[in-house]
Amino acid sequence: MAAVTTAAVDAVSSPDLELAKQTSALTVQETTPEAGTETKTAQLPPHRSHDPQYNMKRSDPFMFGSRYLDQGDDVFEFNAWDHVETDDAYKEYSEQQFAMQRASPVSEFDKNRFNSDPARFWNLFYKNNTANFFKNRKWLQQEFPVLHRVTAEDAGPQIVLEVGAGAGNTAFPILANNKNPKLKVHACDFSKKAVEVMRSHAEYNTDLMQADVWDVASEELPPGVEENTVDVVLMIFIFSALSPLQWEQAVRNIHRVLKPGGEVCFRDYGRGDLAQVRFKKGRYLEENFYIRGDGTRVYFFEKDELARIWSGVFKAGAPTNENNNETCDNAPDSLPQEPSTTKEPQLFDVEELGVDRRMLVNRAKRLKMYRCWMQGRFRKK
Ligand SMILES: C[S@@+](CC[C@H](N)C(=O)[O-])C[C@H]1O[C@@H](n2cnc3c(N)ncnc32)[C@H](O)[C@@H]1O
Numbered sequence: 001m002a003a004v005t006t007a008a009v010d011a012v013s014s015p016d017l018e019l020a021k022q023t024s025a026l027t028v029q030e031t032t033p034e035a036g037t038e039t040k041t042a043q044l045p046p047h048r049s050h051d052p053q054y055n056m057k058r059s060d061p062f063m064f065g066s067r068y069l070d071q072g073d074d075v076f077e078f079n080a081w082d083h084v085e086t087d088d089a090y091k092e093y094s095e096q097q098f099a100m101q102r103a104s105p106v107s108e109f110d111k112n113r114f115n116s117d118p119a120r121f122w123n124l125f126y127k128n129n130t131a132n133f134f135k136n137r138k139w140l141q142q143e144f145p146v147l148h149r150v151t152a153e154d155a156g157p158q159i160v161l162e163v164g165a166g167a168g169n170t171a172f173p174i175l176a177n178n179k180n181p182k183l184k185v186h187a188c189d190f191s192k193k194a195v196e197v198m199r200s201h202a203e204y205n206t207d208l209m210q211a212d213v214w215d216v217a218s219e220e221l222p223p224g225v226e227e228n229t230v231d232v233v234l235m236i237f238i239f240s241a242l243s244p245l246q247w248e249q250a251v252r253n254i255h256r257v258l259k260p261g262g263e264v265c266f267r268d269y270g271r272g273d274l275a276q277v278r279f280k281k282g283r284y285l286e287e288n289f290y291i292r293g294d295g296t297r298v299y300f301f302e303k304d305e306l307a308r309i310w311s312g313v314f315k316a317g318a319p320t321n322e323n324n325n326e327t328c329d330n331a332p333d334s335l336p337q338e339p340s341t342t343k344e345p346q347l348f349d350v351e352e353l354g355v356d357r358r359m360l361v362n363r364a365k366r367l368k369m370y371r372c373w374m375q376g377r378f379r380k381k
Contacts, residue, residue: 084359086272086370094277104281106291114291115243119190119215121295122241126167126193128294137173143375144265146232153179161230161257162187163216163250164238168198175208186230188214188222216253217246230257233264240268240299244289248314255312255347258380264310264348269300270355270372276300301374303353310378312347348378 086094106114114121141147150158151174158180162171165187174185185208189195198204198211214222216238221227233254242250254264269275271288275298283290288300308314353376360369 084357084370086357087368090277090368090370091272094272097277097279100281101279101284101290102287105284105286106282110291111285114285114295114297118241118297119192121297122189122191123193125294125296126191126197137169140170140173141177143267144234144377146263146265146377147174150231151178151180151183153181155180155183157182158184158232159225159230160185160232160234161222161225162234162236163214163254164235164241165189165198165211166191166194168201168204168211170234170236171198171209171211172201172203175203175205178208183208185209186222186225187211188216190215216250217242218249218253221253221257225257227256228259231259231262233258233262235264235266235268237268239266240301241297242299243297244286244299247309251309251312251314251347255380260380262380263351264376264378264380266306266310266374266376266378268374269298270357270374271300271302272370273300273372274360274369275371303355303374306374306376307350307353310348310350310376346381348380351377351379353377 141151147160149155150160160174160183162185165171166189168187171185171187187198187209188211189198190213192213195211195213204211210224212223214220235254239247239250258264276288276290279290283292285291285297288302290298290300292298353374356373356375358371360371361367362369
């Protein structure tokens with residue numbers, strides 16, 4: 001993985017659409033200057049330029065993540081900064097928000113309503129948001145190089161399973177870049193409507209792809225997928241949709257389908273992300289777990305928690321690594337995972353787990369806002 005660059009900002013093909021639009025609107029990318037423009041850029045590095053001629057389309061990730069905030073910089077000079085620490089004011093504001101959220105939780109009646117049939121709310125989501133589904137995730141292969149390997153012409157038979165595939169925002173870009181005639185992509189989602197959307201996509205090609213309904217937290221394996229056969233599992237903003245009570249079954253299912261040595265590519269929300277901080281009263285289900293306005297659920301992860309879960313330690317309070325107790329508020333950008341110190345059997349090696357943070361600035365209101373995502377690669381032992 002490319003040390004968690006901030007390439008992968010399109011966090012959201014999810015219900016977080018408003019926030020995604022805001023992120024997109026505030027994000028400016030930079031490129032290197034064209035020939036003949038060196039004199040101008042010699043005074044101002046191109047990655048710091050305001051000139052729109054240096055801005056690339058948002059979908060090109062390669063120069064993303066290069067606008068670092070240096071000492072003495074005016075934060076409000078630009079509208080987005082990469083690899084930043086949250087400031088004390090934001091931390092304090094977040095804690096106040098969390099206290100307010102905890103004090104006004106979702107009623108027991110509603111908790112039951114949202115937890116008893118989560119697929120219903122995702123079906124509604126996919127019914128209502130057809131126009132917003134498709135994104136071109138060019139950052140995928142950059143962040144998860146294993147996708148280069150399995151899609152290479154001579155890679156031979158390779159099976160990729162995407163869990164919680166939604167509208168296929170990950171599966172279709174993989175197919176679009178695929179040169180391997182022996183690749184098979186299983187794209188599963190527990191929402192029937194999402195599976196319908198994938199099956200009706202113009203690029204749905206049953207020689208290479210199979211979209212099916214599957215609940216990752218069920219007792220079954222996905223249709224047509226045998227134990228110990230999958231090379232790569234993709235989990236992009238799906239784990240956050242599960243209740244903490246479902247984590248163990250989901251991780252065990254993923255472990256079951258993967259070949260020994262097979263890899264999980266993971267990206268999801270981090271604790272302290274703006275999407276969490278701005279939840280209002282009546283949205284709190286339990287710590288770090290919320291219900292959105294459309295009835296879909298979302299969890300915000302801490303780094304040590306993810307390391308613990310994927311190592312196969314499901315009891316809270318049993319950290320696998322004392323140095324790993326980090327949230328978006330204090331974690332360095334990307335840390336290699338150290339070995340577990342617990343005696344419990346390990347399911348996965350945490351090969352990489354990093355925090356991807358980005359500061360957005362509303363220059364008009366002189367407000368600083370932080371997005372935060374967790375990204376990792378876990379290998380079946
Ligand atoms: C935030 S969306 C992400 C969709 C897609 N991975 C993407 O990044 O565009 C979460 C997806 O997880 C699916 N999902 C939620 N719980 C699930 C479960 N238990 N099993 C399988 N899919 C689930 C939802 O239907 C939804 O499509």
